[in-house]
Amino acid sequence: MNGLHDMGGMQCHGSVEPESNEPIFHAAWEERALAMTVAMGFAGKWNIDISRFARESLPPDFYLSKSYYQIWLAGLQSLMLERGMVSEKELETGKCEAPGLDVKRVVSAGEMPAALAAGAPVEREAIVEPGFAIGEDVRTLNINPKGHTRLPRYARGKSGRIAAIQGYHVFPDSNAHGEGENPQWLYCVCFEAQELFGQAAEQGNKIMVDCWGAYLEHA
Amino acid sequence: MSDSKQHSKHHENGDHDHDHSHAHTDHSHWSDMHLKVKTLESLLVEKGYIDPAALDVIVETYETKVGPRNGAAVVARAWNDDAYLRRLRENATEAIAELGFSGRQGEHMKIVENTADTHNMVVCTLCSCYPWSVLGLPPVWYKSAPYRSRAVMEPRVVLSEFGLELPEEVRITVWDSTAEMRYLVIPQRPDGTQGWSEEALAEIVTRDSMIGTGLPLVRMESKA
Numbered sequence: 001m002n003g004l005h006d007m008g009g010m011q012c013h014g015s016v017e018p019e020s021n022e023p024i025f026h027a028a029w030e031e032r033a034l035a036m037t038v039a040m041g042f043a044g045k046w047n048i049d050i051s052r053f054a055r056e057s058l059p060p061d062f063y064l065s066k067s068y069y070q071i072w073l074a075g076l077q078s079l080m081l082e083r084g085m086v087s088e089k090e091l092e093t094g095k096c097e098a099p100g101l102d103v104k105r106v107v108s109a110g111e112m113p114a115a116l117a118a119g120a121p122v123e124r125e126a127i128v129e130p131g132f133a134i135g136e137d138v139r140t141l142n143i144n145p146k147g148h149t150r151l152p153r154y155a156r157g158k159s160g161r162i163a164a165i166q167g168y169h170v171f172p173d174s175n176a177h178g179e180g181e182n183p184q185w186l187y188c189v190c191f192e193a194q195e196l197f198g199q200a201a202e203q204g205n206k207i208m209v210d211c212w213g214a215y216l217e218h219a
Numbered sequence: 220m221s222d223s224k225q226h227s228k229h230h231e232n233g234d235h236d237h238d239h240s241h242a243h244t245d246h247s248h249w250s251d252m253h254l255k256v257k258t259l260e261s262l263l264v265e266k267g268y269i270d271p272a273a274l275d276v277i278v279e280t281y282e283t284k285v286g287p288r289n290g291a292a293v294v295a296r297a298w299n300d301d302a303y304l305r306r307l308r309e310n311a312t313e314a315i316a317e318l319g320f321s322g323r324q325g326e327h328m329k330i331v332e333n334t335a336d337t338h339n340m341v342v343c344t345l346c347s348c349y350p351w352s353v354l355g356l357p358p359v360w361y362k363s364a365p366y367r368s369r370a371v372m373e374p375r376v377v378l379s380e381f382g383l384e385l386p387e388e389v390r391i392t393v394w395d396s397t398a399e400m401r402y403l404v405i406p407q408r409p410d411g412t413q414g415w416s417e418e419a420l421a422e423i424v425t426r427d428s429m430i431g432t433g434l435p436l437v438r439m440e441s442k443a
Contacts, residue, residue: 005345005346006344006345007344007345007364007367007368008342008344008345008367008368008370008371008372008395009368009371009372010364010368010369011368011369011372012368013363013364013365013368013369014365015365015380016360016363016365016366016369016377016380016381017360017363017365017380018358018360018380018381018427018432019358019359019360022358022359024281024282024286024355024356025278025282026359027249027252027253028253029249029252029253029255029256029257031278031282032256032257032260032274032278033256034277034278034281034356035273035274035275035277035278036256036259036260036263036269036274038277038323039268039269039270039273039274039277040263040268040269043268052345052346055346056346064364067359068347068359068362070252073255073256073259077259085266085268086262086263086266090262091259091262094258094259094261094262095262096262096265096266099266099267100265100266100267100268101266103267103268106267106268106269106270106273107270107273108270108272108273109270109272109273109275109276111273112273112276112277112280113276113280116277116280116285116322116323117321117322117323118321118322119321119322119323119324119325119326119352120323120326121326121327122326122327122399123326123327150345150397150398151397152344152345152395152397154344154371154372155395166327166329166398166400167327169327169398169399170399172398186398186400188400193372196371196372197371197372200372200373201372201373202373202375202390202391204390205374205375205390205391205392205393206390206391206392206393207371207392207393207395208392208393208394208395209395209397210395210396210397210398210400211397211398212398
């Protein structure tokens with residue numbers, strides 16, 4: 001989806017303002033928002049690609065004006081509502097009106113360190129050979145799917161070169177929509193900055209973008 | 220400490236002065252978020268979806284255990300141990316796990332090494348992908364629209380906003396974290412640090428130097 005989340009190359013957002021001695025959290029509620037989002041992931045009702053798409057699908061004015069943890073919370077609420085895990089009324093009042101749905105896993109405090117340390121690798125066993133070779137010239141497809149994709153707009157329909165083969169990875173474009181992991185080869189593609197941004201970019205700079213095979217064609 | 224604990228303590232104290240001293244600051248500004256999040260948490264607990272004590276563990280993990288000190292230890296080891304650097308190049312995920320750092324948002328790691336003519340910097344233009352296992356949670360600026368939008372097109376200008384002015388001849392390679400690969404920048408080892416211990420080296424490796432928006436800090440007095 002060509003949404004506001006796809007920010008690469010925009011020029012309207014002003015300068016970067018690093019905060020010196022920035023705290024890890026700016027308010028206690030941010031801690032709980034992060035922790036709830038992480039913990040709810042273990043329920044097994046969605047995957048990381050579904051949760052990214054939920055955030056991208058928030059109203060654009062909300063996405064731009066809210067803090068990142070507010071966006072996470074809104075994404076979490078929308079995922080739970082869609083699945084009937086909570087109701088609008090329950091979210092509003094905080095009063096539980098129906099028992100919870102069955103979930104895959106509720107991680108206890110004792111289990112959490114190991115669960116966090118295990119992570120959720122997305123590399124799968126390859127069943128085909130890579131379709132592109134390191135050093136090969138490629139072109140990205142000019143796709144504009146209505147669903148989730150991880151090919152940024154600034155890198156569509158552009159020429160680059162395969163810099164590395166990263167592995168055989170779950171494909172977000174299908175995984176975000178319950179259409180299966182559809183794993184495929186992931187390539188690191190090197191683009192010349194001026195191929196992507198013309199004279200606005202500095203000659204000799206490079207931009208590296210990880211692209212699944214489905215985003216690429218032979219040049 | 221959980222949000223609910225902080226709130227109950229606050230009420231027990233009945234501390235009105237406390238309220239006044241924080242008036243018109245973030246505290247009052249965010250009070251509706253506190254309430255909203257507290258309400259949501261109690262609902263999810265009642266539904267049986269989460270264990271509140273497990274949330275405390277998540278917060279504690281990212282406040283005290285998983286942060287940029289992890290990445291700094293990796294960089295310091297890489298600077299001091301060529302065999303380790305080779306293992307990082309070969310399989311960064313495994314080499315980083317040797318030091319005990321693994322897991323969430325660090326499942327597929329790559330290192331990118333700065334050289335005399337190439338400076339690396341990392342961004343996620345699409346969301347906020349960041350190597351949690353070595354750097355912890357991302358700072359606000361990393362997740363902000365200005366950084367995400369401009370890092371790919373005008374990285375040199377963005378770096379200048381961090382106070383980092385690279386020599387004109389140095390080219391910049393920007394890594395957009397569009398997949399689950401997570402990038403850790405290995406800055407160049409500063410001159411004058413020969414013979415330093417890994418612990419001393421790790422001290423000068425800043426978070427920003429491992430994102431590529433800064434350089435290691437070498438204070439004049441420690442240069443000698």
